[in-house]
Amino acid sequence: MERYRSYSIMGRKSSQLIISVFLALALSGTVITLRTAEASCGSVTCFVVIGSQQQVSPKGLLTVNAFYNYTPQGTLLSGTDGVIPAVDLDNRQLILGHHREIRTITQMYTLDLNYGVTDRFGIEVAIPYKKIKHRHFDGLGEVNGGAGEETRFSDNGFGDVFINAKYNILPSLRSLLVTGVGVYVPTGDHNQTTAGLEGAETMEPTAQVGRGQVGVQASFYQAYELIPHRLNQFTSGSYRHTFRNNFGYQFGDQFDFSLGANLVTVPWLVLTNQFNFRYMMRDHYRGSLARSQTPSDPTFPDEVIVLDENIRSRSVPTTGSTYFAYTPGFQVSLGDLIQTTLNVKTPLTDNTSLYFYAQVPVYRDFNGNLAQGVSYVFGVTKVFQVLNPS
């Protein structure tokens, strides 16, 4: 979080701690409870600037961030009814007005590793583990007298790994400007199916833990010490593009921008305030287009009505969003806290910080889909000296 850097750090019991972090992440997501029916809808995640994640680690240092992200999506905004299309991957069909959304909860456990190859060039690898819980009415205009059937399902697993190359183009003690170019490797499962009684169906792309295709991202992170070692400001931005996957589904481009400041109150406590803006373009689908029956149709309720047998790249209504949020948070330096209060110094807490952020929506437009609510990020940062500084 702080811009100033020290080249040398203490503590080398790195391997044990890394293993512990991996174990904690693995254990945290073992319960898989899949239930019936075709999946739907979007899963969003909250996004904050953690600082240690965006910077370039000094040469030979490994900065490990392990964080948990809770994002609910359950608010119907004024003028929306939560009715959205279904994406039927097995039949390659986009069905308008087929689902009525109730709630989605996305939880993400991310292990983010930043290693300084040189003092200005670093590599970042982020490994996410995703849990999506969803509830909606499926089969509008088709089953249960056209009211649809309430279904719940969940999806768990490792998501797409992000590999990012970062370069600090303007390093100084007081400022930095880091640029990054990264790739999302499609390691996450994008073929998960439901476990319904009437046979498994492939869940919708937005409910999968992986996108099924490579993505690229360009980013920047800028920081400046307004009052050295007391108050610093930062800005951050990124653009992500994902290519069309083998189901014919392409996730919309994503633009993120953040602006904020960190205030060092006492050496062990940093307060953060930031504003976050995200603009997501609509997803696109290649397949056929259909619509659910409505009461005005003579055969209602019945099978869906095909409108176009072959759509090449139709935007998926109710995807895409504009989201602006205010995010307060804090970071506690455990080593400094324990040394200040207990006068004890241990390798376990040295170079270790805990952080917490709450992302509060200020403005949101989710194109008729459920809107993202107050989200939370909780995590830990630990820095390890892998190679001696020279």
Added chain:
Amino acid sequence: MGLLVMSLGLVPIDGFSMGSRVPAVGTAAEDFRLVDLEGKQQSLGQYRGKVVLLNFWATWCKPCTTEMPAMQTMYDKLRDKGFVVLAVNELEDEAKVREHIKQHGHTFPVLMDRDNKVANQFGVFGLPVSVFIDEKGVVQEYIKGGLLTEQVILDTVARIQKPEPMKAASLK
């Protein structure tokens, strides 16, 4: 939760023109002028003829304060043998620095780099950094991180003051 003023407008333009470049070993160290804690102007050039240990530090930087006792010991031992320590403090309040120096009994000159200019001149964007400069004003060693010990300083100064035999032989 503290309310912070967040505005890019507060960022001075020179904040973005601070690209630091590490001086290569074997090149001349660029001269500078800074005020020390006694209020006296000090320049690098005035120490020509001596081996200079230019150390960039701050009180909050633990590796910096850890290596300072070794710097003091070697300063006491070698100051009469053509060695000087210049401790350049980065962007800190003078009273805080003065208190730290007094508390630890350091007697080497402490220079205040208030606008971060000399740090940028010497490619410093992490602390601590130590630069050994020879009698002719040429950079001989550039050390990042808190690696200074009495032995490291002793060996480095000895090597700078006494040319290696191989080199001397080859010159003949």
